[in-house]
Amino acid sequence: MNTNGKVIRCKAAIAWEANQPFCIEEVEVSPPRAHEVRIQVRATGVCPTDNPKKGALFPTVFGHECAGVVESTGPGVTNFKPGDKVIPFFAPQCKKCKFCLSPLTNLCGKLREFKNPNIDQTLMEDKTSRFTCKGKAIYHYMGVSSFSQYTVVSEANLAKIDDDANLERVCLIGCGFSSGYGAAINDAKVTPGSTCAVFGLGCVGLSAVMGCKTAGASRIIAIDINSEKFTKAKALGATDCLNPRDLDKPIQDVISELTNGGVDFSLDCVGSSQTMKAALESTIVGWGSCTVVGAKADEKGLSVFPVDLILGRTINGTFFGGWKSVDSVPNLVTDYKNKKFDLDILVTHTLPFDKINEAFDLLNQGKSIRTILTF
Incomplete structure (x- = not known):
């Protein structure tokens, strides 16, 4: 079915409030707007940063370490097309601001809240959300929101990767490994x-x-x-x-x-x-x-x-490990394929997406390094 330009209804893990389990809900994911890309998430890592804790905004679709496939693109997007394998990341690279133009840093001016980047990018750049659930707008998280079957990200938070990349492993390049x-x-x-x-x-x-x-x-x-x-x-x-x-x-x-x-x-x-x-x-x-x-x-x-x-x-x-994200992530994926480093050893568990609360139990009990959730 052609979903281009249409609202997609899918499953997502919603954190309705702090320190409570995630709830698997049906959400509506709006089409991407200018310079945005809608992605079908295939695999997402469970990172300690994604624990729903006091200080975050609620309700939220957490998750920021993932890999997937482009479903559709918004106006002005030229570097991505439907079917591309991609890795989103919380560290944008617009390639235009004074930070991106400097060789001294990998920060980007699109990070609007430098004092607390973990709660930055909770809405899209136009100050609206692409998620709704039960008639209520849901916050994004760190510009990614990977605890959803589909998500929308800025093209500045996205890199195209090799077509033969193993998404259940290279998703770690979106955060933990690279950092x-x-x-x-x-x-x-x-x-x-x-x-x-x-x-x-x-x-x-x-x-x-x-x-x-x-x-x-x-x-x-x-x-x-x-x-x-x-x-x-x-x-x-x-x-x-x-x-x-x-x-x-x-x-x-x-x-x-x-x-x-x-x-x-x-x-x-x-x-x-x-x-x-x-x-x-x-x-x-x-x-x-x-x-x-x-x-x-x-x-x-x-x-x-x-x-x-x-x-x-x-x-x-x-x-983000000092990497200029858009430039570096594809090269790191290629290095993994060429066996320059081992991502497999970091993955201790692989679970279906609806077992997300079990994955966090494993993490909080110190029983996992990385659990990968698959859709």
């Missing part, structure tokens, strides 16, 4: 022969371990409070694994002793004030570099002692 892998390569700029510490071994942290390995690090210390993740970390290149709960002193002190003063690079993939402090203090004075990858919205932040910076330690952050 961690790129953090090590593009933002931390891990160097050959260096020592690294990676805090947090979820999808992002394990991808950061991959990035450190690819960059040539000689020692990679992986840290998590769940020791069951250590097998995967070692398979991906970690040389040491530490559980802070098994130690009788602060983790940063243990790392300092193991590395004769601290690591060259640390990457915090958790984003709590406690792990940020430990990650910074685990680096060596003189040149140690700490890169913050994770960000918890409810955290009050990090208090940095001036002496840490005066003595040569640095701290920086990363957004």
